[in-house]
Amino acid sequence: MVTINKSDSISVFQLILLSMTFIGLKTHVMLISPLIKTAGRDAWITVLLTCLLTLIWVPLLVYVNKKTKGEHLFQWMKKHMNKPFTNVVIFLTIAYLTIMEIVTLRETITWINIIFLQRTPLIILVLIFGFTCCLLAATSIRTISIVNVFLLFFIVLLGFFVSFTNFQFKDYSLLQPVLENGYFPVIKSIVFQGSGMVELLLLIFLQHKVPQPIRYKHLAVAAILLTGLTIGPLIGAITEFGPVEASKQRFPPYEEWGIASLGKFIEHIDFLSIYQWLSGTFIRISTFLFIMKELVAFQKGQKRFLLLILVVITVCTLAPITDFAFSNLLFFTIIPATFWLFVAFSLFLAGIVFLFSHKTRRDKSGIF
Numbered sequence: 001m002v003t004i005n006k007s008d009s010i011s012v013f014q015l016i017l018l019s020m021t022f023i024g025l026k027t028h029v030m031l032i033s034p035l036i037k038t039a040g041r042d043a044w045i046t047v048l049l050t051c052l053l054t055l056i057w058v059p060l061l062v063y064v065n066k067k068t069k070g071e072h073l074f075q076w077m078k079k080h081m082n083k084p085f086t087n088v089v090i091f092l093t094i095a096y097l098t099i100m101e102i103v104t105l106r107e108t109i110t111w112i113n114i115i116f117l118q119r120t121p122l123i124i125l126v127l128i129f130g131f132t133c134c135l136l137a138a139t140s141i142r143t144i145s146i147v148n149v150f151l152l153f154f155i156v157l158l159g160f161f162v163s164f165t166n167f168q169f170k171d172y173s174l175l176q177p178v179l180e181n182g183y184f185p186v187i188k189s190i191v192f193q194g195s196g197m198v199e200l201l202l203l204i205f206l207q208h209k210v211p212q213p214i215r216y217k218h219l220a221v222a223a224i225l226l227t228g229l230t231i232g233p234l235i236g237a238i239t240e241f242g243p244v245e246a247s248k249q250r251f252p253p254y255e256e257w258g259i260a261s262l263g264k265f266i267e268h269i270d271f272l273s274i275y276q277w278l279s280g281t282f283i284r285i286s287t288f289l290f291i292m293k294e295l296v297a298f299q300k301g302q303k304r305f306l307l308l309i310l311v312v313i314t315v316c317t318l319a320p321i322t323d324f325a326f327s328n329l330l331f332f333t334i335i336p337a338t339f340w341l342f343v344a345f346s347l348f349l350a351g352i353v354f355l356f357s358h359k360t361r362r363d364k365s366g367i368f
């Protein structure tokens with residue numbers, strides 16, 4: 001029986017809402033461009049196909065949650081496996097989350113600096129935003145969840161607002177012909193959308209903060225919501241700009257805000273997109289930092305650990321690399337690697353849980 005501190009726990013519903021923000025930022029903003037570049041006007045088919053594959057994959061996560069009985073995943077691994085090996089897995093997990101934080105912060109700060117704050121030094125933006133995320137991560141998962149619920153309400157509201165406002169510019173005939181280049185571009189681009197969906201695995205990293213068991217229906221709902229967060233701006237970009245023009249855009253969802261207006265006299269309301277993007281980045285980085293904090297064994301040094309990570313993120317975010325080179329690194333290396341690593345890690349987890357659960361059962365029954 002796993003003892004959960006109720007003052008620092010959240011419900012499954014709150015966990016799903018949290019996933020909508022910290023995973024949704026990636027699927028809603030970062031993955032639209034590579035999807036359109038690879039699959040063109042058929043990118044929406046990729047998103048639906050990936051959702052179907054995700055629904056087939058998530059039973060692995062449900063199985064891991066059930067067999068570990070909601071215990072801290074890496075504490076369970078230390079009990080049942082070689083401790084040095086578990087520490088290596090923890091180190092690799094922290095390294096991955098750090099890379100994701102760097103990517104998220106770099107994308108956000110670059111966008112802000114180019115569009116709105118051209119004269120503001122990047123280091124000021126990075127330090128202020130990074131330190132704010134560390135402050136939230138140093139609290140509790142319940143605090144993060146409460147902040148997320150408030151921010152997410154307005155994120156969704158603004159999303160529907162820009163969608164309906166731009167309805168006048170949408171030409172749905174641009175979605176045809178279907179499969180004009182065959183099946184290969186659709187299949188090839190699954191890795192991009194899949195790299196966002198597989199981050200549902202991170203919910204298992206937080207299972208010890210959820211009193212209820214995580215069931216298939218919970219992860220299915222999360223997968224469907226994330227699919228909706230992708231397919232909305234994706235179809236919007238194709239129908240508003242066309243697949244050729246949309247494929248040239250760095251951040252198609254922001255460009256959709258650029259043409260939004262209220263009637264004939266109120267335009268340039270793209271500043272509202274700042275709230276959406278910064279809120280998503282704030283929750284994503286804070287959640288990743290919190291997961292990292294939960295992974296380290298020492299309790300008293302967790303705040304110093306977060307500050308150390310902040311220093312690493314700051315240095316790497318400000319690395320002198322062009323946006324073109326960074327985009328290529330992100331689209332052709334980091335995103336595909338995320339997909340394959342998470343799929344492999346989920347299979348690895350399911351495998352060791354299966355082996356040790358059967359071993360425990362044989363030991364209890366006295367069978368050798």
